[in-house]
Amino acid sequence: MTSLLIDSYVAGLHRRLPPGIAEETAGGLIETYEHHLAAGAGEGEAAHAALAEFGDLATVVGEFTRQAPGRRAARLLLATGPIAGSAWAAALILGRSWTWLAPAAARLGFGAVLLLAVLALLAAATSRHSYQRTRLAAAASPVILALDATAVATALAAAPALTVALRIAVAVSLGRIAFTTWTLPRLAVR
Amino acid sequence: MRVEAQVLKGHLDTLLLASLEDGPRHGYAVKQALRAGGGAKFDLPTGTIYPALRRLEASGLVKGTWTEAGGRRRRTYELTAAGRRRLAADRTAWREFATTVTAILEPAR
Numbered sequence A: 001m002t003s004l005l006i007d008s009y010v011a012g013l014h015r016r017l018p019p020g021i022a023e024e025t026a027g028g029l030i031e032t033y034e035h036h037l038a039a040g041a042g043e044g045e046a047a048h049a050a051l052a053e054f055g056d057l058a059t060v061v062g063e064f065t066r067q068a069p070g071r072r073a074a075r076l077l078l079a080t081g082p083i084a085g086s087a088w089a090a091a092l093i094l095g096r097s098w099t100w101l102a103p104a105a106a107r108l109g110f111g112a113v114l115l116l117a118v119l120a121l122l123a124a125a126t127s128r129h130s131y132q133r134t135r136l137a138a139a140a141s142p143v144i145l146a147l148d149a150t151a152v153a154t155a156l157a158a159a160p161a162l163t164v165a166l167r168i169a170v171a172v173s174l175g176r177i178a179f180t181t182w183t184l185p186r187l188a189v190r
Numbered sequence B: 001m002r003v004e005a006q007v008l009k010g011h012l013d014t015l016l017l018a019s020l021e022d023g024p025r026h027g028y029a030v031k032q033a034l035r036a037g038g039g040a041k042f043d044l045p046t047g048t049i050y051p052a053l054r055r056l057e058a059s060g061l062v063k064g065t066w067t068e069a070g071g072r073r074r075r076t077y078e079l080t081a082a083g084r085r086r087l088a089a090d091r092t093a094w095r096e097f098a099t100t101v102t103a104i105l106e107p108a109r
Helices: A004-016 A019-038 A043-054 A057-066 A069-094 A104-126 A136-158 A164-187 B005-010 B012-019 B027-041 B046-058 B081-105
Strands: B062-069 B072-079
Touching (some): A019 A043, A019 B027, A104 A136, B012 B046, B046 B072
């Protein structure tokens, strides 16, 4: 037995959160409501008391969003961006990459995909109220992984010499590939 | 005096770990344990306990599993070894902090 107020809150949880999280949280709210009913409150009174005790929907969804694994992973991946970018820029400039790197169209494509992935990570990392937005990290992370792998493979195959700068850039990308591979299964929140 | 929500929030992880010290509990039972311990002074939206439990689980301090009782599915949490170590460390740190602050606020006359 629930009230319209509780039903509407539960529907909101299911609309805005992954199924497992929504089910667990809704169960807690319904138990709170039933506790007030058992204590003798009427339906409406019990619903109001349960909601007051539980906190409003935006607060609860906001807490889940701020602690979402996608948001944390996106922040960590974005933090590695300047390090990886600087390492690759130094390696490509010092290695006179314009004499051996892939055609301009392929480089432009690489840059465009990288930009889209970074924008998706930014959206996930800055989300404060939308859990759905943090899930963009799950889509962007494999793309970053593929870009790192492409950069490493291209450099190893095409670079005339494995300079120190290039070794550092490859090591940074390999580290990020390892981190992304470790993170990906943890982004599948149910 | 009710304890401010922000102050409680700063210690929520430790309070949650402590509530699981005696054995596994689901979210609602954790809330009841906190209320039983802190009474009316526990002034925190109880809906925020669930995200905190998930965060502790992601950090490896508690382990959550789905259980079913009376036709109702609940997620039950228990302390991991890392969670027990963290609770012991937090408890020691709190005692030292409380002793220091008490010594300053209530000097022996």
